Amino acid sequence: MTPDQRLDDQAVPLPELIIPELSIVVPAYNEAEVLSSFHARLTAVMAGLGSSYEIVYVNDGSRDATLSTMFALRDADPRVSIVNLSRNFGKEIALTAGLDHARASGAVVVIDADLQDPPEVIPELVATWREGVDVVYATRRSRKGEGWLKRATASLFYRVIGRASGRINIPADTGDFRLMSRRALDALLRLREQHRFMKGLFAWIGFPSRAVYYDRAPRAAGQTKWNYWRLWNLSIEGITSFTTAPLIAATYLGFVTAVLAIVLMLRVVMNTLINGDPVPGYPSLMAVVLFLGGVQLITLGIMGEYLGRIFNEVKRRPLYVVERYVAGGEAGE
Ligand code: UDP
């Protein structure tokens, strides 16, 4: 294998020493505070499950002790695998890196490290999977610890994206906490786009899926990396990477403006011919010019949004760079 191929994230060489039945994939960015208690809760749950498993921790370029905590956990538990990314790539990519390195033959579970997704739900996910459901997603029954504004915006977002994405059914109030069968995972891993709107990608692959309900707790410790600006950007990301509806909307906006312009023009012409009025002056002219300018800029912006995405995709960069991968079951470092 050449170094070039090694950098290609589609060809990650995975040691195949042990093939566990389940892989638990955990992306973590500055989660040193909670990681140990998370690990303790997770392993307690997994012990009761009686399946072979590995835990794939992805360190997404954390600036605290997350990585050393991971190595400490691994020293105590050989079922821990560690994927250390070369820098912070963002949750969606960190998650993809973890999924790429999941060796499970049966199913993978994706869970956040901050204990907002209770590991205690995993047995229910696994039980549902054993009934033959490929994708079991955990849907929150309540959004504890979140203000009304966040709830309202979240609900608006799900409604907009639901309308816009048509055939693809994106379940509301569902994060990345879910279980996927091996074949669903393999399908997901074939989607190598740079703009990874995971909720959409999960939904795109299809397969029988079912929801399991749980109560989402507030963060156990540490800070959420989300704020409204990032959520807004995530919404734009979600919409533009999943549907071309805004482009169509831009076209209609153009049509409507043109029709309005014609009506206005006819009115001005009639007024001049019939009443002999002079052309109305500066204010109306200015209003029309500014309005048209605004419409054009918005339309350009929408087109630019898609163009930027095309730009990012055609570069065909790997999604992430792995600094180090330590597979579970091997001698630690
Ligand atoms: N995360 C990550 N990279 C980032 C941001 C977050 O791997 O750049 C991880 C984080 O450590 C956590 C999960 O993604 O395990 C969810 O992050 P967070 O709790 O900030 O998001 P929220 O729960 O508000 O969706």
Ligand code: MG
């Ligand atoms: Mg969280």
